[in-house]
Amino acid sequence: MNGGATSKGSLTRAGQIARKRPETMLKVCTPRNIVKFTFDLMQLSAEALGSVLCNETWRAALNEFHNKLQVFTLFEYVDAVLGLPVGQRLPLLTLVARTETLDPYTAVWVTEGIGHYYAERHWEHFGAPSGLLTDQYAGALRGGCLIPLHAGMGLSLAHRVLTGIPPHSGDREIRRALLDFLNLCRNNSKEGYVGAAFESLGLVTRTLYPHLVAIIDRELCACQQSLAAHFWHGIGRALYFAPSHFLPCCNSFWLAIDASQREAPHDLGKLNAFAGLAWAMTLVNIRQPEIIESLLRFRPTRLINCDAFANGVGSAIIVWQDAAENDRSIDRLCQHRPSGSSPGLAGLWNRCIKEPAFDAVHRFYAVLKRHCRFDEVFRHQSLEALIARLDA
Amino acid sequence: MTSCINEAIERPLAALSSGLELLAKEATFGQIFDGMMSRITHNLVRNFQSAGSNDRIHEQTAALTDQDWLIINSVEKYLAAGQTLRRWWNEVFPTDRFAQRFDLQRVFNRADTSFGFFDSVQLDGQPIGIMGNYQELFYDQPRTPSSLGPTAAAWMREQIREFVLHYFMRVSDFRQPAVYTDSRGPAKSDWGALSWCRGQDIVREGFGFRQLYYKSRGTNEVGKFSAEEESAIVDLREIGKRYEWIVVRVRILNFKFTFKALGANALEFAIPLVEESYLVLTSDFVSCQDNPAPDLLGRYGFGYAFLKDPSQGLLAYGPGQFDAAIELINFEVGKDGDTHVKMIFVANRPKGVANVSIDPVDWSFRLADLFSFGLTSQLLSPVKKAMANLPTSFGTFDPVYATVSLANMLTANAAAQQFCISKEQVEKDFLAQHFTQHYTTIVGSLLTWRQIPNWLDAGALPDWIITGRSS
Numbered sequence: 077m078n079g080g081a082t083s084k085g086s087l088t089r090a091g092q093i094a095r096k097r098p099e100t101m102l103k104v105c106t107p108r109n110i111v112k113f114t115f116d117l118m119q120l121s122a123e124a125l126g127s128v129l130c131n132e133t134w135r136a137a138l139n140e141f142h143n144k145l146q147v148f149t150l151f152e153y154v155d156a157v158l159g160l161p162v163g164q165r166l167p168l169l170t171l172v173a174r175t176e177t178l179d180p181y182t183a184v185w186v187t188e189g190i191g192h193y194y195a196e197r198h199w200e201h202f203g204a205p206s207g208l209l210t211d212q213y214a215g216a217l218r219g220g221c222l223i224p225l226h227a228g229m230g231l232s233l234a235h236r237v238l239t240g241i242p243p244h245s246g247d248r249e250i251r252r253a254l255l256d257f258l259n260l261c262r263n264n265s266k267e268g269y270v271g272a273a274f275e276s277l278g279l280v281t282r283t284l285y286p287h288l289v290a291i292i293d294r295e296l297c298a299c300q301q302s303l304a305a306h307f308w309h310g311i312g313r314a315l316y317f318a319p320s321h322f323l324p325c326c327n328s329f330w331l332a333i334d335a336s337q338r339e340a341p342h343d344l345g346k347l348n349a350f351a352g353l354a355w356a357m358t359l360v361n362i363r364q365p366e367i368i369e370s371l372l373r374f375r376p377t378r379l380i381n382c383d384a385f386a387n388g389v390g391s392a393i394i395v396w397q398d399a400a401e402n403d404r405s406i407d408r409l410c411q412h413r414p415s416g417s418s419p420g421l422a423g424l425w426n427r428c429i430k431e432p433a434f435d436a437v438h439r440f441y442a443v444l445k446r447h448c449r450f451d452e453v454f455r456h457q458s459l460e461a462l463i464a465r466l467d468a
Numbered sequence: 469m470t471s472c473i474n475e476a477i478e479r480p481l482a483a484l485s486s487g488l489e490l491l492a493k494e495a496t497f498g499q500i501f502d503g504m505m506s507r508i509t510h511n512l513v514r515n516f517q518s519a520g521s522n523d524r525i526h527e528q529t530a531a532l533t534d535q536d537w538l539i540i541n542s543v544e545k546y547l548a549a550g551q552t553l554r555r556w557w558n559e560v561f562p563t564d565r566f567a568q569r570f571d572l573q574r575v576f577n578r579a580d581t582s583f584g585f586f587d588s589v590q591l592d593g594q595p596i597g598i599m600g601n602y603q604e605l606f607y608d609q610p611r612t613p614s615s616l617g618p619t620a621a622a623w624m625r626e627q628i629r630e631f632v633l634h635y636f637m638r639v640s641d642f643r644q645p646a647v648y649t650d651s652r653g654p655a656k657s658d659w660g661a662l663s664w665c666r667g668q669d670i671v672r673e674g675f676g677f678r679q680l681y682y683k684s685r686g687t688n689e690v691g692k693f694s695a696e697e698e699s700a701i702v703d704l705r706e707i708g709k710r711y712e713w714i715v716v717r718v719r720i721l722n723f724k725f726t727f728k729a730l731g732a733n734a735l736e737f738a739i740p741l742v743e744e745s746y747l748v749l750t751s752d753f754v755s756c757q758d759n760p761a762p763d764l765l766g767r768y769g770f771g772y773a774f775l776k777d778p779s780q781g782l783l784a785y786g787p788g789q790f791d792a793a794i795e796l797i798n799f800e801v802g803k804d805g806d807t808h809v810k811m812i813f814v815a816n817r818p819k820g821v822a823n824v825s826i827d828p829v830d831w832s833f834r835l836a837d838l839f840s841f842g843l844t845s846q847l848l849s850p851v852k853k854a855m856a857n858l859p860t861s862f863g864t865f866d867p868v869y870a871t872v873s874l875a876n877m878l879t880a881n882a883a884a885q886q887f888c889i890s891k892e893q894v895e896k897d898f899l900a901q902h903f904t905q906h907y908t909t910i911v912g913s914l915l916t917w918r919q920i921p922n923w924l925d926a927g928a929l930p931d932w933i934i935t936g937r938s939s
Contacts, residue, residue: 240689286499
């Protein structure tokens with residue numbers, strides 16, 4: 077697996093560095109590199125432990141933990157993965173071209189990291205960006221990389237805007253910050269992708285500014301329901317990666333779902349947070365259907381009549397289809413048959429995973445691509461109704 | 469090496485502090501826990517690129533303290549007040565419709581003009597009394613044959629533009645010549661106040677600017693300039709493009725508070741004060757105009773609104789204590805290259821001048837320090853610290869306005885009419901002092917301006933101009 081190779085490479089490099097001069101050691105042993113080294117070590121451990129465990133549930137939990145760590149590392153350490161020179165701004169086209177040699181799974185997460193990295197470098201050099209991913213600057217990019225690029229860019233924009241909110245700010249300052257963020261998303265996104273950038277607000281808020289969740293929700297609900305839906309969808313994503321649900325426990329995914337239903341103060345929030353969680357879980361574990369199966373098996377009754385979960389899975393598959401069109405993961409997911417003996421699991425799998433995935437690929441994707449409205453899948457809504465509306 | 473140590477020590481501490489900050493916020497336990505862990509991880513892994521390019525906005529943003537936020541949070545309020553004063557000036561000055569205008573200073577044998585004024589303006593729906601002064605002085609002109617007139621004038625314009633907008637705020641403080649001290653002799657510091665040896669007494673004049681905070685253009689992102697960046701004030705043309713505003717701190721050098729209670733020729737109290745003020749600069753206050761009028765080649769300058777210092781000093785009025793105030797400094801290059809400086813100052817009129825705290829404990833320590841050459845405070849510093857937490861202060865009073873009121877009450881206002889002991893006179897004295905400070909700064913900057921043959925040749929500029937750090 078690519079992640080394993082990266083982790084081993086990192087450990088070998090650490091050994092080489094230790095033999096060099098102390099000053100070089102000091103330069104290399106930065107907190108950033110130490111954290112990466114730790115994460116690589118944890119990935120290796122999870123992979124090794126997962127391969128020797130007989131219990132399927134625990135193996136799936138460790139593999140899921142490994143995937144989460146890998147995704148985070150690919151996103152955050154994009155400069156190391158792509159071997160980017162320090163202090164030099166490379167054009168976006170060059171950055172994206174470097175992902176062509178990576179496997180599809182790695183490439184998608186690295187591309188999201190590029191969106192974030194590119195926006196951050198722009199902030200550092202020139203201040204607030206404008207037109208980053210619009211046709212003027214990113215017109216030559218292949219369509220498939222646009223969704224992850226927008227999602228990554230949105231994370232940078234959201235973090236910069238939320239950092240600027242002074243402590244003890246009132247509703248007025250928050251409203252103004254949200255307006256700034258919306259304008260930044262609009263000014264920097266390609267048409268049809270604004271929602272992909274905006275959704276990141278929920279992820280950044282829940283992850284780094286949890287005390288602002290309630291006030292931002294209030295402001296967005298008062299302003300526009302669809303913005304609040306995107307916001308809660310992002311919160312759902314954040315809950316999947318939250319430290320309290322990160323550890324390899326069998327029920328950590330369900331703890332995250334409980335949290336999403338507890339934290340959202342209204343139905344719109346509950347549905348979108350649920351969909352966002354399912355979305356993140358699907359994308360992170362898309363190569364290994366057995367992990368998703370294991371998660372479903374833990375509390376199957378919770379998903380009966382749960383349209384939000386299926387919606388999250390379907391939307392995630394649409395995104396994956398666009399971002400990694402040559403990847404066979406979706407086919408494998410559709411062909412997977414649950415092996416467990418849990419009653420009703422096969423039916424649940426079909427209803428919550430297989431059918432949404434099939435519809436996403438064969439019915440919805442082409443329509444959304446034709447109308448270039450991928451940002452619509454970054455919130456919970458009936459995809460049937462959406463394509464009917466678009467085609468009308 | 470320093471950056472390595474910063475990475476090894478400062479970054480983890482900043483990460484920890486950022487995480488712990490959330491403990492004071494309102495959220496559920498789960499949210500706080502997730503937020504703390506995420507913040508710590510995020511700050512540890514965040515990728516700051518230390519590129520060497522000059523067009524970067526800033527290095528890693530330093531953490532903002534509560535004290536920083538006190539100032540930052542006041543920016544909008546005082547900026548709005550400053551904008552009101554600026555609009556008022558733009559309306560009143562061209563028509564010369566001041567409620568009361570008076571001469572302020574005379575400078576002999578120089579082509580200068582100045583005047584002071586009193587008036588009022590509506591601020592937040594309330595009328596407030598304002599005062600200020602206008603001063604115009606000749607700055608420089610090209611010294612070239614008349615045949616080179618237009619070329620020299622154009623050259624002058626380019627130079628002035630660069631000097632004023634890029635470097636003036638970095639070099640507006642300067643040192644006066646200092647008495648030579650023999651390094652082989654006894655040092656003053658060995659004996660403190662008992663020694664009559666000459667020390668390295670440095671007399672600085674002008675204004676020392678330091679940039680502290682910024683707000684990025686197009687977003688609410690507020691940050692703090694790093695210590696290395698503080699003295700290299702940004703090119704003012706960047707304000708409005710990269711920055712929404714920047715906050716600078718100005719230290720007014722060689723500033724003394726004088727009070728002559730017994731007349732002009734009698735004993736004078738002169739208290740040298742370390743006066744500082746926070747200022748905010750926006751694009752509205754920056755002028756960069758080529759050919760703004762038929763007889764002008766250019767108008768370049770800057771201005772700022774004053775922020776009120778959250779802490780209280782001895783002065784109740786003056787730098788750092790204005791409720792609303794602005795200063796505008798514009799350099800105008802004429803068609804022949806002759807350059808004049810126009811400075812405008814508008815501020816609210818004072819309600820009091822000094823704050824003397826009525827604190828017996830503080831007074832006791834000061835008196836003891838006077839007779840023990842400062843030893844009391846040093847020896848009893850734990851006691852002093854403990855006493856500082858007790859409510860021993862009975863408020864403040866203003867000895868200046870109290871004296872003025874008392875004198876006029878006892879003389880049926882004859883003190884004001886015959887001896888100029890009036891609040892109005894105090895205000896005029898303040899404006900005169902303001903005039904002098906600015907006059908000294910501009911005249912002092914002339915020496916710096918003339919030292920550099922070409923301000924546009926950034927590669928040839930000395931380090932102290934580029935960094936804004938002089939000896």
